[in-house]
Amino acid sequence: MTTRAVVRQAVVDDAEAVAAVRRVVYPYKAMSAQALRHMITVQSPGERFLPLVAVRDGEVVAWGSAGLNVWTSEPGQSEISVYVHPDHRKQGIGTELAERLHQHLTEVGAVRVRTFVHPDGLEFARNLGYDGTRQMHYAGLDLTAELPAQPPTPDGIELVSFDAVDPRTAYTADTIASLDEPSDSPLDAVEYDQWLEEIWNSPSMDKSLSIGAMAGDEMVAFTVVEPATDRIWSGMTGTIPAYRGKGLAKLVKSVALRRAAAAGMTSAYTSNDDENGPMLAVNNWLGYHRVQTELGLLRTL
Template identity: 65%
Template structure:
């Protein structure tokens, strides 16, 4: 067993490990390469791989959360291939990542774990805080008809809007996203690097409902092969209650199906009742519930 910093050219192997751990979690090798090579101001990330006889079997990352006004917030994840668990590699990765976060003045760390990983996290000082429901839909099956587009609204691909328009909509809608820290301090340039320039974001399949010069609602779609991930569907407060989230996500799924995507997946906080209702109407079915956990360093 060996642990060392991850290399960008290992993105394919890291994506394979992640898919074996979470088959429903869509993240392309290009996106992973982008994550490893893109560092925002103040994030102070550490990306590690675990190797067994020279082969990548585990992946761990930790970084500061620079998108919140709360000081000292951080995030961490550890993925270990199912065939290589209970051999100490996950614990070794977690120890290295916690040491790194302590050295860069992190105060509180957030992670998510499936049922099999909750006890692993609790043994390392984490405690449960919330539930995240992961769900999927087979796009080879018929989808419900999209609701009508309201007057004054135009549906366009996200490739037809500017980065500034998308940033404004994303950061305003995200302020109401359930979570342990508010998403209220997102720098535009960092957002462009991390989100807009993410090679996994398919702007042509992502859909925006535009009202005049602003995005009223949007559904952002990431793709990897024949699978897609709905990273966020958001509606600005002034436009809520008009069915726009249902409309943009429904149209985005139809675009994905027409482009050859066969499986679409997403995750929603248990407190996000409106989005869970939209997904149920679309035909999403739950594939796993994860626990969000926190540890104070």
């Protein structure tokens, strides 16, 4: 007889087990246990973030989380994530997590919720009232293979690692570059203190591998590297509008990938919205190969 899974709020000590489940479900989404520990413990109060796990026979078999998007000027926007270990699906665990999270979002004032699903989960999401809006492509790169030749650094540009820059410089570049990032809600309300706590101070970011391109005192392009054991995830690569079309995203990412390979990382993963043609072109040039496409879905609460 199968023991029923128990859903409860996630705690810090769940991080290692959640990371293991996530690696099985999403081998193309590198995230360390340290990053999950940070996610469970550090959020803005306004997010009303709720992390849940499902536990069966003492083993974490699923994760669910939801919260308000406090980085947009559009009120009531929220996000939800649910994933279940393949060995424990079709037993109502995902449904219970989703129902708990939808109830929470309704109680905290969410009016619209976004999620991304693997194609295998599309029917499940549609049965919960979600409808499609966009595609997100995931790609991987073998860092043990030879990378294309590093582009030259343009005159007037200096490459620096994030451990040598003022965080406010990186914040300014990040928030400007993110304004026209393809999304269902604009990222136009990112407060510095929140960004500092959730992004800059997160253990997921490796500041020695993350690279910025500086024009004087201004960061004009950057790429963020987030290691997870032998893999890295590209947290964000961006260029401010005045410096686009100069190959800077290609340059900083090329440098960061070389540093990651030298540090012993064997594979790199990234994601691109279907509408982000320039970044797709950069990743194709670097040698990334598509490994999965997820569907971005919305539901009105």
